[in-house]
Amino acid sequence: MKPSDPGQPSTASAEYSELADETIDAIEDLSGVHPGYRRAHAKGICCRGFFRPSGLGAGLTTAAHLQEQQVNAVVRFSGSSTDPALADLLSPAKGMAVQFQLPGGGVTNLVGATVPVFFARTPESFLDIIRTLHRAQAGTLGTLGMIKEIMTHFSESKSSLLAVKQLKPPASYAESHYYCIHVYLLEDSAGRVRPVKFEWVPETGVRTLSAEAAAQQPDNYLEDELELRFKDEAAIFQLAAVLGEEGDPTDDPTRTWPEDRQRIDLGRLHISEIIPQPPELVMDPAAVAPGILLSDDPILSFRSAAYAESYHRRSEGR
Numbered sequence: 001m002k003p004s005d006p007g008q009p010s011t012a013s014a015e016y017s018e019l020a021d022e023t024i025d026a027i028e029d030l031s032g033v034h035p036g037y038r039r040a041h042a043k044g045i046c047c048r049g050f051f052r053p054s055g056l057g058a059g060l061t062t063a064a065h066l067q068e069q070q071v072n073a074v075v076r077f078s079g080s081s082t083d084p085a086l087a088d089l090l091s092p093a094k095g096m097a098v099q100f101q102l103p104g105g106g107v108t109n110l111v112g113a114t115v116p117v118f119f120a121r122t123p124e125s126f127l128d129i130i131r132t133l134h135r136a137q138a139g140t141l142g143t144l145g146m147i148k149e150i151m152t153h154f155s156e157s158k159s160s161l162l163a164v165k166q167l168k169p170p171a172s173y174a175e176s177h178y179y180c181i182h183v184y185l186l187e188d189s190a191g192r193v194r195p196v197k198f199e200w201v202p203e204t205g206v207r208t209l210s211a212e213a214a215a216q217q218p219d220n221y222l223e224d225e226l227e228l229r230f231k232d233e234a235a236i237f238q239l240a241a242v243l244g245e246e247g248d249p250t251d252d253p254t255r256t257w258p259e260d261r262q263r264i265d266l267g268r269l270h271i272s273e274i275i276p277q278p279p280e281l282v283m284d285p286a287a288v289a290p291g292i293l294l295s296d297d298p299i300l301s302f303r304s305a306a307y308a309e310s311y312h313r314r315s316e317g318r
Ligand code: HEM
Pocket: 023, 037, 038, 039, 040, 041, 044, 076, 077, 078, 094, 095, 096, 097, 111, 112, 113, 118, 120, 122, 123, 126, 179, 180, 181, 253, 281, 282, 283, 299, 302, 303, 306, 307, 310, 311, 314
């Protein structure tokens, strides 16, 4: 399967297709259906840019976009809500999804969010959490059921909930730090494989708004800000690879690695133009380039099937 086939999961995820259907159904039950929109991160803005590798990735991976040659990229910034009409301020976590056009054809994606960890450890657990939220919303969970569910999921979700709680309203999509959360494996020309996590680090640093400033912002302030910014300057991000060491978990998106891990500067992404949203754009995080492998994180492979199902529904106007 080519990673560039929209709506086709990039991983051999037949085992996940049924679970993906159930998961998208559960998201719709919880949040309603917004026909034609993504089932998560529904509100977003697409941009065009290019990625200029630093050359430092060449010793770590044979991936074509991390060598020396500049490649084009499509970037989509988004709010995490399922509601495309929700004001920017009301969805605390933001997303930045990057699709690199590979020099030999095809694409690969890196999808980040403004929190370093996810709230579910496995696809099954994600589905259980969404269904629990729905039952709580519908008032059918009951106190004992609520306590049981909190006990079941609290330890895995704790770090993510805390991280979301600490988020302040961003001043700009271009001045936010995005974590790609999952572990990937970089394979070099000798076949040596190393675990890494990717981060998009804003060149200008992170800037947030005070509560007073935030209260003054219009619904689409982040999109308006990008449009204004691009009249004078580009948004620039460093792509950092954080190298894992022996014993660092590779299969668990709810856990961080120790702070002191070595970081490699893989290059700079320059974004300077807003474009209409390409209808076939699917930012499948498991669509990797040769030279990059998926880790054993089950959520990473599962997302492929879930994003394909969301794409199917929205491309049919459902
Ligand atoms: C069980 C885990 C997850 C599920 C079921 C899920 C589900 C989804 C779905 C259905 C979409 C819309 C896809 C489309 O229609 O193209 C989406 C988009 C997105 N998700 Fe996830 N997601 C999961 C985990 C994550 C994680 C861990 C991150 C953090 C990096 C993340 C960040 C994003 C972003 C940034 C988008 C917007 C992509 C774009 O702009 O096209 N998701 N997610």
